Amino acid sequence: MIMTRRERAWIAVKRGAGALRDRWFPEPASAPLLSQKAVAGPVPWVIAIMTALTVVAAAGGLALGSIARTAEADLAGGVTVQIAGPAQAETRKQASAAVDALRNLPGVTDVRRLPDAEREALLRPWLGDAAMEDGEPGEDSLLVLPELIELRLAADAQDTGIESIREALAEPAPDATVSADMEWLAPLEGAISALQWLAVALVALLVTATAASVLLASRSALAANHDTIEIMHLLGAHDRQVAQMFQKAAGLSAAAGGAAGFAVAQATIIALGRRFADLGPGNTAAGLHWYDWIALALIPIAGVALAAFTARITVLATLRRMP
Structure with missing residues (x-):
């Protein structure tokens, strides 16, 4: 078959691109025994929602405390x-x-x-x-x-x-x-204190819900991959190795969901701060100092650690009961 010069050039370009792709982005030798999607399930979405709600609740509690301190300093x-x-x-x-x-x-x-x-x-x-x-x-x-x-x-x-x-x-x-x-501030301090305790209770409930969702997702993934885990055991894999795979999958899922949830929460806090801008320097957004934002940024990090720990403990406890 006689090819034209343009066709030969196009084939050479395709071969070169394929060679570069194989060199820099080689395909894995084999598919993983447990895929990330099969292990994680809906965890990223749940973590994103829980992180957003937790950050907003924590920000509200911190802002209320800052507003109370500012008012007390001004009226003292x-x-x-x-x-x-x-x-x-x-x-x-x-x-x-x-x-x-x-x-x-x-x-x-x-x-x-x-x-x-x-x-x-x-x-x-x-x-x-x-x-x-x-x-x-x-x-x-x-x-x-x-x-x-x-x-x-x-x-x-x-x-x-x-x-x-x-x-x-x-x-x-x-x-x-x-x-x-300061006399008129006393009832307001009581109300702010009650709202702060409510924020703490909401954060505790959301943390519990996050751990429960990871626990249920891990158990569901274990049940769905029961045959694969048995084969891994026959090949010599230990429970800790299996648990490490689930722990890694839960951690990566929590990191992705936590980043998305924190971004949504940050946008919500800024939007609320603009809505309350008429309240002056003690409004929601201005009431958060730099150390408050650092504390809020630690929430998704803590969520990753909680998800990974919960997945590991759940998988190890379940595997010990498996025959």
Whole structure:
């Protein structure tokens, strides 16, 4: 058969490509006794889902703790004095006397009397624009804005500062009400603590579910490859060698599923952080520090170790009961 020059060149290219493929990507001498897919089963998908849920739950718990610490640091030592009840002139008189008394009080580091515009801005969301416009504060107005004084106590005066402030204001401002900024945070701390324990419980449940899924997948793979394992035993393979094959398959499957699950969880956390961006520096995404992200990154790694350990223990225990 006479071939043209182009056909001979094409055959030479194909032979060269085949030679390179055989050199750099040789085909295995024989197929493995137990394939990765037959051993792993649905483990990668289960690990991906469990990892994503675990990372999101853990991130929520860490972010809540960070938010609580940030709020506590911002409000520590803060005290608010409110003067409300008497007429506008009497309220202003008591507020002025209270500011003078507080500035001379030991342990008080900062005193600030809120101006009218700032007090109106605080009340406007509650009373509405119409009420604020119809009742401009003044001598003849029925709307009397309470006087608000913000002050901050030194660290060594926070325990006894509230009582000393009340005693100092008893005479110059008898209508004053003193409250620590940390008082309203106590119920919030209880709620945050409960949510954190809920996150811990969810993580524990997800870890248990992950181990159970690997256990069931390993038992199913053992039952499906029972004849192959018997042949391996006849050829001299030990239980530890068989278990090592299952352990490797479970570890690789968990690594693939964990990486995918962590990527999904990271995208979810960032998306939630953007949704809560209006909350300020304590929102979900900003509330996670670099060490929190390191702790979250360890979750899929721990998932790989858990899957491999569970598969090995399950296979060894099952093989010991086999005849």
